[in-house]
Amino acid sequence: MTVTINFYSDLLCFWGWVGQQHNDQVMPLCDDNVEWKHHCLDLYGNVPERMRGLGEGDKGYMKYAEITERLMARFDGLDVHPDLWRKVRPTSSLMPHQAVKAVAYVAGEKEAHDVERALREAFFCDARDISHFGVMKDVLSDLHLAVPDVMECLQSGHALATVYGDIKRAETDKVPGSPAWIFDEGRYRFFGQVDVESLAFAINKAAAKQA
Numbered sequence: 001m002t003v004t005i006n007f008y009s010d011l012l013c014f015w016g017w018v019g020q021q022h023n024d025q026v027m028p029l030c031d032d033n034v035e036w037k038h039h040c041l042d043l044y045g046n047v048p049e050r051m052r053g054l055g056e057g058d059k060g061y062m063k064y065a066e067i068t069e070r071l072m073a074r075f076d077g078l079d080v081h082p083d084l085w086r087k088v089r090p091t092s093s094l095m096p097h098q099a100v101k102a103v104a105y106v107a108g109e110k111e112a113h114d115v116e117r118a119l120r121e122a123f124f125c126d127a128r129d130i131s132h133f134g135v136m137k138d139v140l141s142d143l144h145l146a147v148p149d150v151m152e153c154l155q156s157g158h159a160l161a162t163v164y165g166d167i168k169r170a171e172t173d174k175v176p177g178s179p180a181w182i183f184d185e186g187r188y189r190f191f192g193q194v195d196v197e198s199l200a201f202a203i204n205k206a207a208a209k210q211a
Contacts, residue, residue, distance in 0.1 A: 001210040004035045005203060008170055009179040011100075011130065012044035012093040014068050015192065017120050018075060019179025022196055024117070029200035031207040038104070038112055039166040040097035041178050047091050047131075061085045072124075081127035090123070090131035094163055099136050101162040102153035103145055111145065118143055184209070 007023065009016030027036070044050060051060035065085035072078045081088075096119045104112035118139050122128040128135050140146040153159050173182060181190040181199065184206040190199055 002033045002035045003183055003203065003207045003210050004037055006037050006039055006173075006182045007179065008039045008041055008166075008175045008182070010041045010043040010093050011096045011116065011119055012047070012090060012123065013041075013178040014072055014080070014124070016178040017072075017078060017124055018193060019181075020117055020120055021075070021078065022179070022194060022199065023113070025196045026200045026203065029196075030203050033207050033210065034203060036109055036113065038100060038109065038116055039169065040093070040100070040163055041170055041175065042094065042167050043178055044090075044093040045167075047089065047093075051089075061089055078124070080124050083127040084124065088127040088129050090129050092131050094131075094160075095133060096123075096130040096136050097163045097166075098154055098159035099140060099150075101166075102150045102159040103140070105153055105158065105162070106147070106149045107145065111143075114143060115140065115145065 007019070009019050023036070051064060054060035054063045062085075068080055068085060069082075072080050099119065100112050100116050103115045119130050119136070122135070122139050123130045128139075130136055130139065137146055137151075140150065173186070175182065176189075176191045179192070181194070182188070183203065188202050188206060190202070
């Protein structure tokens with residue numbers, strides 16, 4: 001039997017980006033009978049509203065840019081573009097999440113993982129507004145995934161419905177935030193900045209129990 005790792009994150013969340021890096025380290029350490037499923041949260045579903053909580057007008061965005069840079073400086077290889085949040089201000093994480101869901105539906109979870117990584121790199125490293133449909137489509141094109149079936153999944157609303165389903169599932173499962181790993185029918189729950197070796201050990205332990 002296969003153990004499913006449910007990974008929850010928001011594509012605009014810097015801690016979600018850290019979680020993505022953890023996944024890249026953990027996946028090669030896991031047994032073959034492990035399946036990864038990526039789920040989205042709506043922490044940044046309404047970015048302007050979130051930023052107003054830090055300050056009105058430019059103040060909130062500028063403050064958040066400083067917070068992001070300060071936190072990311074703690075992690076090697078996760079330098080952020082200086083224009084992020086200062087000049088490049090996405091409106092919502094729901095659009096890029098739809099791209100991940102469309103690719104997962106059409107091509108599979110592995111390809112969706114690649115899209116998730118590419119979108120985060122486009123945003124954090126290159127300061128591209130991945131909440132804009134055109135930018136999102138360009139990222140898909142770079143991966144040769146802007147194919148008719150994926151675009152139809154986006155245009156038909158199927159991807160949006162799946163995103164909504166994830167949001168409701170996260171509420172039901174009481175997901176604490178981005179990133180979070182939940183598996184083995186909820187017996188294992190990891191959240192935030194995790195130890196990669198401990199996460200891999202727990203995943204393989206759960207997989208061995210299913211074998």
